Amino acid sequence: MVTVTTPLKAESRDLNFIYNGGIHALKGINMPLYEKKITALIGPSGCGKSTFLRCFNRMHDLYPGNKYQGQIVMHPDNTNVLDAGVDPIEVRMRISMVFQKPNPFPKSIYENVAYGLRVRGERNKRIIDDKVEEALKGAAIWDEVKDRLHDLAFNLSGGQQQRLCIARALATDPEIMLFDEPTSALDPIATANIEELMTELRDKLTILVVTHNMQQAARISDYTAYMYLGEMVEYGDTDRIFTNPTQKETEDYITGKFG
């Protein structure tokens, strides 16, 4: 059961999204995002879960012709991040993102993590040093890289690169962190590390994760939403969704009869 006392961090209200070219990818999505909880989005390929995730930090604004309708409201300030008057850069400064494939910059490990701070105009080297260390520790990669902070990030393994990307997203103290299938390009051991890391991050921030892996959603998330064809079929407590779904479609997907 959804705990009523958990504060809301954000909520999607009647969200529609239309891609340039007219594809109506999201249809009237309503979903809460509870503070310091992990919410997982599951569903078959093309169901709109990544599209939905990318609405939260206005990634769709990078490509012309995409259209949002409805709201994603952040609490406690009640800012609708989709409002045309809200600068997407402001939104991205509050909501950070980790991508499907590790995508570090071809710069040093240190510079990768420091980049978000530099973009925010931070010039004090001591502050940047401290933040970089804190973020790398937070992303559970500090011990592996502390002696080679100025090595090129490309020299790290795939799993290390993904944790570096998490550190980069963490360094700027975001309120919400978005994960777009963060382990789909990683081996099982690296996947386990990232999953453990995400459950640790829950103490600090709110997480929304898209995953194609239902076991992953069951393992790490507090709430799960099942999406299909751009609609939110079912949302609820992860335990409840996986043991006692109310919708037939959800059950079919979870039991592997479909998708």
Place this chain on the structure above:
Amino acid sequence: MNTEASTLKDLDAVRSMIKRHKLNDYLFGAVGLSFIMLILLTLLVLFIDLIMDGYPKLMSWDFFSSFPSRRAANAGLLSALVGSALVMIITFVSAVPMGVAAAIYLEEYAKKNWLSEVIEVNVTNLAAVPSIIYGLLALGLFVYILDFGTSILTAGLTLGLLILPVVIVATREAIRGIPVAIREAAYAVGATKWQVVSQHVVRYATGGILTGVIIGMARAIGETAPVITIGALTFIAFLPPSPVTTSAPFLNFDWLWSGFTVLPIQMFSWLSRPGADFHVNAAAAGAVIIVVTLLMNGIAIKMRYNIRKKIKWQ
């Protein structure tokens, strides 16, 4: 038993079919290789011929340190070498910032509509306009309207215009080679478009941009037609004023307005003399142009290799 036999027979058929199909691989490989050899051999023979003809000149330092002369034995390349170098500086300074900026604008900022389509098609086509047309344009614009005269400035700007499309096209290609994931990563931490462009896209595309620039410059250094069209002299027995002076402000821009000659014009002028002795000079000048061009291309390849080794996209 029966089916086994037929499977084996089929396998034989499959193997002979693969063999037949593979024959085409070898055939095309052989044809392609012989064409490449034909091209390379032709160039090599031409180059060796130039070096052999110009050998006596190429081996003497005087050839590189003397001005042109009425006597072939005394004539040298000095004014052409200096002229080419100074013209290339103007070409670089005029074409590279403008070309790179135009490419960045077209690739990152311009809205995709019919106007940007038209511009795109035109820029690509400009690269194919005969160079003498650029010479005519420059004669009208720089020499007559702007009254720059037949100067190093005019020649540099003319060649700058000529290689502008090459720089733009190469820069756009290099920019397009930057993975979307890297741009999105930068945007996702809150970077503005200009931060993404200046701190990521242009930096990672530098290898490709430089390659385009150097290939453009290598083309410009061998261009003759547009420089003749603007009225460059063929007999220059002086050097332009030095750009650096001993007294304040230490920089002098009089050289911009100086008359000049460049390597290909010098070569052309020697070639058009009736005396065979001048043809030795022409061959030597030709060899110098080819070496300079090859060197520039070699540098471009080396730079691209170095940068690719450092930045390898997964």
